[in-house]
Amino acid sequence: MHKPWEMPRWLWYSMWAGGGALLVLLLFVWLLRAQVALRTRELQEANRNLQEEVLRRRSAESRLSLHLDFERMMGRIHLRFFAREDLERLLSFAFKEIGNFFGFSCICAVLPDGERLVWAEANYALEEFPLLEKLLEEPSLQSDWEKEHKILLETLSEALLEVPEKFKDKGFFAFSVPGEDSEEGFVECLFKERFSKDDERYQLLDPLLQHLRVFLSYLAISRKRAQEAEWFQTTLRSIGDAVIATDGEGRVIFMNPVAEELTGWSAGEAAGKPIEEVFHILYEQTRQPVLNPVRRVIKEGKVVGLGNHTILVSRSGREFFIDDSGAPIKDQLGKILGVVLVFRDATERREMEQKLQESERRYRMLFTFMPDGFVLLEEVQVEENKPRAFQIVEANASFAAMVRFRPEELRGLRIEEVFPGFGELLSDEHTPLLMRGEFLRKEVFVPEFDVFWEVSLFVLDGSRIGMIVSDITARKKYEAKIRYLSFHDALTGLYNRLFAEEELARLERSRDPTIGFIFADLDGLKFLNDAFSHQLGDEMLKRAAQILQSSCRKGDIVARWGGDEFLVILPATDLPAAEGVARRIEEFCQEETQKEPLFLGLSLGVAVRRHREESVWEVINVAEEEAYRKKFLRREERGKEYAQLLYKSLFALGIEDEKKLLAMEKLALKMGGELGLSHEELERVKLLVAFHDVGKLALPRELLFEEETLSEEEKALWKQHPAFGYRIVRVTPSLHPVAEEIYAFREHWDGSGYPQGKKEEEIPLITRLVQVVDAYLTLTFSTGGRASLSPQEALEQIEKEKGVRFDPQMVELLKTVLKEK
Secondary structure, X not given: OOOHHHOOHXXXXXXXXXXXXXXXXXXXXXXXXXXXXXXXXXXXXXXXXOOOOHHHHHHHHHHHHHHHHHHHHHHHHHHHHHOOOOHHHHHHHHHHHHHHHHOXXXXXXXXXXXXXXXXXXXXXXXXXXXXXXXXOOOHHHHHHHHHHOEEEEOOHHHOOOOOOHHHOOOOEEEEEEEOOOOOEEEEEEEEXXXXXXXXHHHHHHHHHHHHHHHHHHHHHHHHHHHHHXXXXXHHHHHOOOEEXXXXXXXXXXXXXXXXXXXXXXXXXXXXXXXXXXXXXXXXXXXXXXXXXXXXXXXXXXXXXXXXXXXXXXXXXXXXXXXXXXXXXXXXXXXXXXXXXXXXXEOHHHHHHHHHHHHHXXXXXXXXXXXXXXXXXXXXXXXXXXXXXXXXXXXXXXXXXXXXOOOHHHHOOOEHHHHOOOHHHHOOOOOHHHHHOOOOEEEEEEEOOOOEEEEEEEEEOOOOEEEEEEEEXXXXXXXXXXXXXXXXXXXXXXXXXXXXXXXXXXXXXXXXOOOEEEEEEEEOOHHHHHHHOOHHHHHHHHHHHHHHHHHHOOOOOEEEEOOOOEEEEEEEOOOHHHHHHHHHHHHHHHHHHHHXXXXXXXXXXXXXXXXXXXXXXXXXXXXXXXXXXXXXXXXXXXXXXXXXXXXXXXXXXXXXXXXXXXXXXXXXXXXXXXXXXXXXXXXXXXXXXXXXXXXHHHHOOHHHOOOHHHOOHHHHHHHOOHHHHHHHHHHOOHHHHHHHHHHHOOOOOOOOOOXXXXXXXXXXXXXXXXXXXXXXXXXXXXXXXXXOOOOHHHHHHHHHHOEOOOEOHHHHHHHHHHHHHO
């Protein structure tokens, strides 16, 4: 229970207001009594002076008596008012007293807040009120109301023609009741009978009006203040925030239910206790007590708040993150009467903040280190009828690298300054898509950087747009390569068979029925693949493709039809023109053979479709059969010429010198004769002399004459040429007898040679013989600008290699033969 000096602020205010009103009423009563006294003296003097006027004196006495009765009545009302009775009961009593005094049958008061208070005699029809709205429809009455805010009618019939019979001869009195904020109410009083302005009671209507206005205004204000107080109390108890009120010394005087729940103290238990005992707070990081905000408010006299890291420890030991603030309660003189502390449970928000901070950290890392570019754009104001413009708010390092900027240099720049094609992405057709919250994804070519980007746009809010940029240049190139390879041959770069077949289907439906075809087949591809390698075969296919392309016109289609087959499609070409293209191809083939002896040419077949009824496939078959027929005839001829072809290729590519080989053959045969070799063995000696380095034909041309400057990898390839030679002669029937000898030609007597590391007798006899002869003539024969040695110098050089590279017997035999010579 509150002590008198600890009453709430609103109760103090109510008492002050009631006291003031009481003083006003006392003053008013005193004034009235003074007026009565004055009038009494006047009447006594008039009575002494006008005794002869008895009638007037009686009238005056009657008026005075009436006034006295009125004052007594109002005194009784005031006394009950001062006793602070219930206001509604007081008004009911006042209305009854006033009604009996003035002869009112009923009184209706409509307060400014809209509430109606009615008093009426028994069995009175209350539904007839209020009548004022009906009466104000009369212009004359309305003007009177606007002028004086009151209306007095002797009878209702004066204003209303259609009045219930029981009301016609009754008088009516109404007046306004002012309220706050320009609002007003009114009071209607219905007399029991006709009311004349000559009636003594008429003079008392204005005082009655003033009294009732005071009563009713105070009632409205009091009710409003009571409602506000009740509303304030209800609000404090109902709001989601916790509220604690203290007195000026920091002792608790009020707590709402939320504060009770958070602190663990009930309002009754906490009443009168120091705020520190009820509201115990710590700093999150240090766990040290925090200066209570109530003490700070009392000390500083202003609103204070706590930081975001405050923990409230409840009575049970539970901890809550809180946000709070304290505000002083001051009187009119600025003296602090107490403090209101408002706080809320921020635990959930704090946890959300921590999660948001972690999410922000992850987002920042993703934003910073993501491989794709990310840009945050904000729309800027532009002049009317100009396209929308956006400036860069933030961009990550990936996007900055894409546009050759540093991230900090991009902030504030218009996006069009670094990405001129951005405006095209925000065309009218794309804007609705973005406004619906959907992604706009588009692939664009950026000529400024010669790259392809995939740009994804999305709306963050009304004026901000996010943009993700992915560099898809590699993918676009790969897709272009895939598209290219789907219609092109990967080896030659020509169109492939799929493309050719689609073109044939299109041309078959074209208006011009005339189509020429050249079917080409590369000669000797199998021999080249088997004898040398598929690498050389592929090289010859590329040369054939170049010849076909250079021989044809711009509109002609050259396609690789199969392994060693090509098809040339000649739209709108008759037979003479097609044969002319074929002759040009053959001429280019002859020129190529001069440059590359191993290029064996193309076998060509020519055919032309002349009528729409002819099938292009049948015409192609005709050209194909002609090409195969020519190829078969050339195969029969070349099957006997492959050895000769290889021999000529050695001279054409500069691998061997014909004079040197003739000298080698002569010397080797003489040594072979000394050894007693048979005729068959001597024939093999001849073949070995001619083809001992045939494997060099399979080496890349750029390595043939660079043996001294080769890299380790190139040297390893170089040492494989005996194996290449063995492979070549294995597919050339006339050279089979010397296959093993050629394979072992670079072996050394001591086993340090290549490719197999054979030594001494493991090396075939005729190989050892020709090795010595080849070395001697290589030293004594001048080639490629290299000076030759004298025979004696050459023999000395070979003598040094005896037993290392060369068979000692063969070295001695060479010396013997040369001495005889």
